[in-house]
Amino acid sequence: MAEPTTRSVPPRAHEDPAWVRWTLVSLAILVMTLLVLVPLLNVFVEAFADGIGTYWKNLVHDADTLHSVWLTLMVAPTAVVLNLVFGIAAAWAIARFRFPGRAFLTALIDLPFTVSPVVVGLFLLLLFGMQGFWGPWLREHDIRIVFAFPGLVMATCFVTFPVVARELIPLMEALGADEEIAAVSLGARGWQLFRLVTLPNIKWGLLYGVILCNARAMGEFGAVYVVSGHIAGQTDTMPLRVEKLFQEYNMPGAFAVASVLAMLALVTLLVKTTLEWRTKRELEESKRLLTLGGEA
């Protein structure tokens, strides 16, 4: 051990040879550049190809495009709120209770991630469409679901179902139920327990889930495509509008809308990373609180 070493960094036995490391790193960078970075930059390049004036005109002087932005800003938050409620309920049930069917519920939460969104759209069409299962009843009561706002919300909800719950389950399991049990022993009722103890502990993870859910909701295409009916100025969300402009050979218009979605993605990424860092730090702190507990 006392032998002087000529290398400034001692060789580590568990490391792979340099060429393996560099090949893997280069490969990863190459793939990310070709598949992610270049297309992303291209969106902005194309959007601003005819100058910033045209870009602005494409966004705000097209009534259908404006309506699509407005519709997305209505559909996504509605879906997020619904999934927020569901996500907390599901995470609470799975993280805090042992009940028959718990494993089944856990698996079911992931279903929307594994089913193709187009299939989800078709399901909704078959159930709620005018020719569908509940069609006659809906027609009788003059309720429109498919090709209207409720259908868009349902499709978006279904597809983004798992995001909040998936975020909360591991967090709540890591936090443990100790504080909640203590709160109950001190006389807290259900809502007090949630508001005063659980919510402050999961707030960052919850916010992170909401932001991720919102990003997915705004970008949702497949399921929404099927149930929207593409009525310009009525049921076109932003991703559908991009596709329609593209089909109409209006490249600057399509890329302008796409650039807004892309910017949204970048902001989401930034917020997500910040929150992830915060949640991790708080969890580490609470772990330290436990392990250091023995010291005076």
Next chain:
Amino acid sequence: MSITIKNVTKSFGTFVALNDVSLEVPAGELLALLGPSGSGKTTLLRIISGLEVADHGSVYYSDEDVTDAAVRDRNVGFVFQHYALFRHMTVFDNVAFGLTVRKRPKAEIRARVLELLRLVQLDGYERSMPSQLSGGQRQRIALARALAAEPKVLLLDEPFGALDAKVRTELRQWLRRLHDEIHVTSVFVTHDQEEAFEVADRVVIMNKGRIEQVGSPTEIFERPANPFVMDFLGNVNVFHGHVQDGRASLGNIEVAYPEYTGQESRAATAFIRSHELDIVKVKNGRPSLEAKVTHVNATRPVVKVRVYSEAFGVMLNVDLSWDRFEELALALGDTVYVTPRQMRVFVQDYVI
């Protein structure tokens, strides 16, 4: 407020955690539930608190049947091993919690919290966060929090289990003094007999879901009810022999055993605490065992000597006073004679 537990049984799947347990805790008493892990002591505490529900049997606070009352309606103070402080709240808000959820007036809450912080000697810490406190301080805050809403009973689940030895000793003496001040009926769970004996008015010894013995520390130490209690208390040498006709014999040692006068020889176990054995170097008429000194731990004030008896094939632990040890001038390998001053004999039940 007294606590009465009547015929409580609790199982988790096929594991019987509590088997027909009954217990009385008089008002104002500080009681310890002591036993090895899996003995059911924590389950019993949780059933008293309402965090766990008994399969059979009932729980009373004074004359009130609380068996079916939810924990939040029982008004108990519960202290957890790992504190379970609310990590997002200040010390003040932690202690105030039980009053806040009961919607007491702000001024009353403030006065009560400050009073409790003085009681647990942490006044001035209102604005601190739990993460800024040491383990001992956290547990005192947890105790103040549990006491805030003036609970009918105070329940503590291994309250000092997560603390290091020195803090633990200080805190348990402090708990004893605190209890003498506030006199709330208290039950605490521990697996540390020193802790139980030092702090509690009475100790309940539990094993395999049953109560083995209830008594004051002195009663339990002087008159252990059965071999389990004797063995659990530790520092004891175990001999196997038999009893017959009013006498117990262990090898060549014979003592009177008037409890059994039958003519039929029955297997018996004798327990001799290590301080109840004496060592002599020269055989002196008294019944004794020949043994060789194999190990000496010459600490003060008690010297721990280990000797090996070839006739019995057992190691014996003998505690000698330092003076006695010097007088004997024991060395490793010496042949000595070990004599019991006192022993407890338990006749084994017939087991087929």
